[in-house]
Amino acid sequence: MPAGLVSVSAILLFGLENDVAGYGLLAAGLILAALFDRALLRDLSLVAAGMVIVSTVPLNADLSLSHMALMGGALALAVVVPWVVHRFLYREEVIRFPVNTGRKWPLAGKLYLLGVVALGYLILPVYLISTGVYQNWPDASDPTIFWRLFLGVNAVGIWDELFFICTTFTLLRRHFPDWLANLLQAVIFSSFLWEIGYQAWGPLLTFPFALLQGYTFKLTKSLTYVVSVHLLFDFVLFLTLVHAHNREWLPIFLY
Template sequence: MHDGAAPETTTSAPRMAPRASWGLLPAALLSASAVLLFGLRDPVSGYTVLAAAVGLAFLIDRALFRDLLLIAVGLLIISTISVEAHISYPNMALMGSVLTLSVLVPYLASRYLYRDHAIRFPIRTGQRWTALERWYLPLVVLLGYLILPTYFIRSGAYRNWPTVTAPDEIARLFVGVGFVGIWDELFFICTAFALLRRHFPDWQANLLQAVIFTSFLWELGYQSWGPLMTFPFALLQGYTFKLTKSLTYVVCVHLLFDLVVFLVIVHAHTRDWLPIFVY
């Protein structure tokens, strides 16, 4: 599910959009629905606001309606399950299936119903990473090392993830953290951000997707003061994708950060393991 085209065709070019437009209202409502659905876990209000967002977009701009509908469908699919961090085999299979569908259904609808290429997954861009991009990767690990232990342990957020001691439990946690990290980029960046960029300036589209991104991560377990970390991270991922036009690169960034997440969670539950962190 990717395109291996040259850089200039790997992402759809965003339409020129005014800095302020009526279309921002339904788009903001769409982001607000994610806060209600995943942050506050209020499905009645969340679905109501989501429906209002899509309905209002239909009245304002049919092109915006079509793209917001794709994001809304993805949010609806995600909302059918709890995305709390449970790593039992049945729950991992269920969550993996639902999250995959939340990306696959909008992609197929865009490609075969709308017959456009708004949603793309640029893995092979044909571009070499710059020196700055290469140096940013170890910087991500360093920042994760400095920030994540303090966040998880002092806030107690690590308790939102299970204690893992058996080898298969450790493996499942590692796979689960990595899978969700990859999915984040497929849905929030390559789907939501890409679709929103067709109608709004990049900075507005980035803010809108970051709200959705942060809301999902709240339900996943990044609670307490987690949004102070996850919201900037979501913005950075959107901005990085804008610059690099590379799914591969933003996934590498995310997985490096999530590797530190995994190590910190294991250490937080069993302090004798991996005593390499300062907090």
């Protein structure tokens, strides 16, 4: 119940942008954890801290330098604060960001990366253009906006894996079966992506993606691999957004 309340509070904070109800549900989850499971409280508090930090800034595709700096700073703190507390206050090393694992990616892993590109090509244009959701991102016809959009899409994609997978999923796995920890993080993950711009029927896309990323991390234990998956998908997203705003550009999509 405590973890469920913290997870569902993300729907209110990010999906519905109802801070009062969201913070209330978040606090209720932490209070329950304090009453029944202090170890869970420690880890949920770190997840909650990151969520609160992120909720203090508007989560949209405003590509002004001031907003990019503000949002980038908040996202960075949402990862750094839990890690610092966990490492230096709790003196534990469960939160890790495994980049160089020393393992080679198997053939199945390489084929999966190709599959991600193919799925993105088939799904994203239909989703973004048929719903008009692409308008949640700015027109990148201006060269400055083009490169800021490219940077922003990739930076947020990397952050997703640092916070939702390496931090949230990892901490929840200490207390719950992997499948349940994955469901809990996926609710937070997809709620965040809703506010970023994946609206309309976006959760039907983002929730399974979040689950797959958690499961992939469980199998590979590699931040590098899950980031590669995410960035390949986001590269197709970026190209689709460019085309959606300027249909004569990149006329390579089917929708």
